[in-house]
Amino acid sequence: MSVIAAFYGGKSILITGATGFLGKVLMEKLFRTSPDLKVIYILVRPKAGQTLQQRVFQILNSKLFEKVKEVCPNVHEKIRAIYADLSQNDFAISKEDMQELLSCTNIIFHCAATVRFDDTLRHAVQLNVTATRQLLLMASQMPKLEAFIHISTAYSNCNLKHIDEVIYPCPVEPKKIIDSLEWLDDAIIEEIAPKLIRDWPNIYTYTKALGEMVVQQESRNLNIAIIRPSIVGATWQEPFPGWVDNINGPNGLIIAAGKGFLRALKATPKAVADLIPVDTVVNLMLAVGWYTAVHRPKSTLVYHSTSGNLNPCNWHKMGVQVLATFEKIPLERAFRRPYANFTSNNFTSQYWNAVSHQAPAIIYDCYLRLTGRKPRMTKVMNQILRTASMLEYFLNRSWEWSTYNTEMLMSELSPEDQRVFNFDVRQLNWLEYIENYVLGVKKYLLKEDMAGIPEAKQHLKRLRNIHYLFNTALFLIVWRLLIARSQMARNVWFFIVSFCYKFLSYFRASSTLKV
Ligand SMILES: CCCCCCCCCCCCCCCCCCCCCC(=O)SCCNC(=O)CCNC(=O)[C@H](O)C(C)(C)COP(=O)(O)OP(=O)(O)OC[C@H]1O[C@@H](n2cnc3c(N)ncnc32)[C@H](O)[C@@H]1OP(=O)(O)O
Numbered sequence: 001m002s003v004i005a006a007f008y009g010g011k012s013i014l015i016t017g018a019t020g021f022l023g024k025v026l027m028e029k030l031f032r033t034s035p036d037l038k039v040i041y042i043l044v045r046p047k048a049g050q051t052l053q054q055r056v057f058q059i060l061n062s063k064l065f066e067k068v069k070e071v072c073p074n075v076h077e078k079i080r081a082i083y084a085d086l087s088q089n090d091f092a093i094s095k096e097d098m099q100e101l102l103s104c105t106n107i108i109f110h111c112a113a114t115v116r117f118d119d120t121l122r123h124a125v126q127l128n129v130t131a132t133r134q135l136l137l138m139a140s141q142m143p144k145l146e147a148f149i150h151i152s153t154a155y156s157n158c159n160l161k162h163i164d165e166v167i168y169p170c171p172v173e174p175k176k177i178i179d180s181l182e183w184l185d186d187a188i189i190e191e192i193a194p195k196l197i198r199d200w201p202n203i204y205t206y207t208k209a210l211g212e213m214v215v216q217q218e219s220r221n222l223n224i225a226i227i228r229p230s231i232v233g234a235t236w237q238e239p240f241p242g243w244v245d246n247i248n249g250p251n252g253l254i255i256a257a258g259k260g261f262l263r264a265l266k267a268t269p270k271a272v273a274d275l276i277p278v279d280t281v282v283n284l285m286l287a288v289g290w291y292t293a294v295h296r297p298k299s300t301l302v303y304h305s306t307s308g309n310l311n312p313c314n315w316h317k318m319g320v321q322v323l324a325t326f327e328k329i330p331l332e333r334a335f336r337r338p339y340a341n342f343t344s345n346n347f348t349s350q351y352w353n354a355v356s357h358q359a360p361a362i363i364y365d366c367y368l369r370l371t372g373r374k375p376r377m378t379k380v381m382n383q384i385l386r387t388a389s390m391l392e393y394f395l396n397r398s399w400e401w402s403t404y405n406t407e408m409l410m411s412e413l414s415p416e417d418q419r420v421f422n423f424d425v426r427q428l429n430w431l432e433y434i435e436n437y438v439l440g441v442k443k444y445l446l447k448e449d450m451a452g453i454p455e456a457k458q459h460l461k462r463l464r465n466i467h468y469l470f471n472t473a474l475f476l477i478v479w480r481l482l483i484a485r486s487q488m489a490r491n492v493w494f495f496i497v498s499f500c501y502k503f504l505s506y507f508r509a510s511s512t513l514k515v
């Protein structure tokens, strides 16, 4: 019997960010392994014209929750969606709901955040810093609370090269920033933002670092732990391999590569690709929740959920495997044949951008105009290049994350818990994982039918023929122009032609002699 699964039995668990990528997998695993838990409270806002109930219904009826419905048929009754907007005062939670949360909650998993790299400083601070402070304040009024698990990111200190499992101070106190945002207007905030974030690459990582500091400063006598995942990828094993549902991180780039839009990236091929499967992160979260509540460590422990130091993969290896999978299982209606060129050189990268990305988009848009349609490829391409440039910082550096606490926790688990809540990334086979990941992107994100694979392969063959034809035509045109204008080119041309002629004559003569 799993000790961790038993621990969550009968518990009331509060999850923020439950409608997000990590939150959904966390809920799924909780319901599947501890179907006798009392209730999961989720803080949700209405979105995209959907009410809270519609959002919950959609999640519970998704493929991800198929197994849950078998082991926990009354899952609908065990989930309680509470209206909340984390960017509002008191999260805009009603008095009755607040009362219930304060009096019943046993464990908190704080996953909600804005993960956009280009968010405004005001909004990112509201979500990633102020809301964390507010939640800690709520937690301090919960008499039954056993553990508060805060989800940060391994990149919250990416301005350092070696990162230990400790909370690092930020140059400016979070409280000062929160206070000043109250009276500064938006234009001034955006002006001072670059000065505040200093050597952090974006507002997201900076505000996540501030969030950790808030956790340290406002922890009071709560049992708190911080988990820092690196780049969270598709599921490795549970509930099934390859599940993914948003275009963040690698997902958007994998699609862009598979559709043939993105054929070159400014990335250091040997840099560590620190991906971590989402189910591995969730297993660690649940183990940390149990350990923090039961063992009550004296200080706030930080746990790194990373792969680089235990089982490293690099961007080159990842790119090769992504392409190999697209050979076998291509995406439908690709724009060009998938190809991956990684370069860390500025000049080469700009060259590939012009030749491999912008030029084909312009040519295709001309074709659309000529055929009376609205041009759109240049816009799509610019969007992809903007995303790729935002991720460049992470594709050209490697970090070392120590994992003492994570390894210590692993050794504390019973063999059964090590199996059920496996977060040992050393067992991960990258080639198999990446293949399932790419397949998952096709099936669960793009919702493409596997029956369409033969047609997708045919389409790629047609694209290859168009590519050869286009290149041959281009070569002939350029050559013709060169011959017309340059004596040197003409000489080279006559040399090649006479060489070929002599070679053929010799070949003909020698074959006649043999006869
Ligand atoms: C050479 C080929 C290669 C081949 C091989 C390839 C091998 C693999 C290589 C892998 C390399 C991996 C590198 C990862 C590094 C990650 C490091 C993370 C480190 C920190 C990790 C963390 O700690 S934390 C999570 C990280 N945080 C994000 O990763 C958010 C980032 N991102 C944004 O910050 C914004 O994205 C940004 C970019 C501002 C644009 O912003 P933006 O405004 O320009 O664009 P949007 O994002 O709004 O969306 C654009 C359009 O996608 C539509 N769309 C949205 N969702 C959709 C959905 N689910 N399904 C369908 N479509 C969807 C949307 O509706 C828009 O469509 P439309 O334009 O038509 O409206």
Ligand SMILES: NC(=O)C1=CN([C@@H]2O[C@H](COP(=O)(O)OP(=O)(O)OC[C@H]3O[C@@H](n4cnc5c(N)ncnc54)[C@H](OP(=O)(O)O)[C@@H]3O)[C@@H](O)[C@H]2O)C=CC1
Residues within 6 Å of the ligand: 016, 017, 018, 019, 020, 021, 022, 023, 043, 044, 045, 047, 084, 085, 086, 087, 110, 111, 112, 113, 114, 115, 127, 151, 152, 153, 154, 208, 228, 229, 230, 231, 232, 233, 246, 248, 249
């Ligand atoms: N994905 C990754 O690669 C990594 C993620 N992390 C961390 O993991 C956590 C979860 O990330 P992930 O699941 O990927 O992110 P998602 O963007 O998928 O989910 C974010 C969640 O936060 C919720 N949220 C955002 N704003 C509000 C708001 N104003 N009120 C209520 N809820 C809100 C979202 O709700 P809604 O559905 O309504 O938008 C959603 O449920 C974050 O803390 C992130 O920093 C860390 C490292 C890597």
